Amino acid sequence: MSLNDRVYHALDTFRIELPSWGFANTGTRFGKFLQPAAASTLDEKFSDAGQVHALTGVCPTVALHVLWDLPDGLGSAADIARLSARFGVRAGSINPNLFQDQEYKHGSFGNPDPAVREQARQHVLDSVAIAGAVGSRDVSLWFADGSNYPGTANIRRRRQWFAESLQASHRALASDQRLLVEYKPFEPAFYHTDIADWGMALLLARAAGPQARVLVDTGHHYLSQNIEQIVAWLLAEGMLGGFHFNDRRYADDDLTLGSIDPYQVFRIFHEIRAYAHDTGAEPDIAYMVDQSHNLKGKIEAMIQTVCVAQELYAKAALVDHAALAVAQQRADLVRAEGILQDAFSTDVRPAIREWRQARKLPADPQQAFRDSGYLERITRERGSRAAGVSSYA
Numbered sequence: 001m002s003l004n005d006r007v008y009h010a011l012d013t014f015r016i017e018l019p020s021w022g023f024a025n026t027g028t029r030f031g032k033f034l035q036p037a038a039a040s041t042l043d044e045k046f047s048d049a050g051q052v053h054a055l056t057g058v059c060p061t062v063a064l065h066v067l068w069d070l071p072d073g074l075g076s077a078a079d080i081a082r083l084s085a086r087f088g089v090r091a092g093s094i095n096p097n098l099f100q101d102q103e104y105k106h107g108s109f110g111n112p113d114p115a116v117r118e119q120a121r122q123h124v125l126d127s128v129a130i131a132g133a134v135g136s137r138d139v140s141l142w143f144a145d146g147s148n149y150p151g152t153a154n155i156r157r158r159r160q161w162f163a164e165s166l167q168a169s170h171r172a173l174a175s176d177q178r179l180l181v182e183y184k185p186f187e188p189a190f191y192h193t194d195i196a197d198w199g200m201a202l203l204l205a206r207a208a209g210p211q212a213r214v215l216v217d218t219g220h221h222y223l224s225q226n227i228e229q230i231v232a233w234l235l236a237e238g239m240l241g242g243f244h245f246n247d248r249r250y251a252d253d254d255l256t257l258g259s260i261d262p263y264q265v266f267r268i269f270h271e272i273r274a275y276a277h278d279t280g281a282e283p284d285i286a287y288m289v290d291q292s293h294n295l296k297g298k299i300e301a302m303i304q305t306v307c308v309a310q311e312l313y314a315k316a317a318l319v320d321h322a323a324l325a326v327a328q329q330r331a332d333l334v335r336a337e338g339i340l341q342d343a344f345s346t347d348v349r350p351a352i353r354e355w356r357q358a359r360k361l362p363a364d365p366q367q368a369f370r371d372s373g374y375l376e377r378i379t380r381e382r383g384s385r386a387a388g389v390s391s392y393a
Ligand SMILES: [Mn+2]
Pocket: 142, 182, 217, 244, 290
């Protein structure tokens, strides 16, 4: 297959989901810098996501956050069909909120108070129902649960409470729905986090039921951790459900995918392409962006993210798997490593531009966005009103 054919084949199947919260005003616990063009209504979030999809062609779904986007729960679900029809993007993963209410001060599924655990369970059941109503497959769970000081939480008991609540959540799934279990080593808890790494997420997903999978947020690892190895193991176990993409230099910072270490993202994609090559089966993985840009323009940054993801995915598709297998078998180390480096070093941008033109998309989505006047229009329309901060995501 020619380089162009490989790139075309890879990009034709690569889709990436945008987060609704990536278009809203967000910040850190130190401060929020408001942007006049930030989206503050669900209409505006769908509109902005629709812009990114119209220009890139690969973002047909938008992840929704129940508390921020569906304040009336199931009652808000009717809005989604209207917005999808209007802006050309569908609802993607449904994200319950188990960390913002005062009740969750000491945890949600891991809370020592059974009434709070029940409230958290009910919220997840509502979220599963919302997912069903809006036609979403994945309910994506991230927990802030943990503790700040040794001895203050019963780690094993909380583990059991998590398993029980995840099982209860799983029982509510329709046959085509999935439960994604995300992990994070620390923050907001600074001593112990109930689901701190992929092993804990894997065990809990297994305990939850057959439709539960692990979600890998690339920013949720210790600095030197080999993320692609985790990906390879989850693939081998049939337990890789999806990704939240972002990058980070120190801790979970919501930096733009590939902005710090593009080779890391390439290596992750390589493991996925290698798995598909070796098994002949395309793994069913939800690729999602989980970034909110506090300083960059939100739509610009999202287009940048999608383009970087496409480039790195296309590069991974250039790896010569047959030659790599031979080199690995012979322990021909430099040749094997060079096969990855050759693919990573290949400039795939011309092929991607051609792919976009062949698909009737702008060759340069970023420039097309700048030329479109959309940002100027929403800045005018949205900038006049008092802006609010909707989330910390
Ligand atoms: Mn995440």
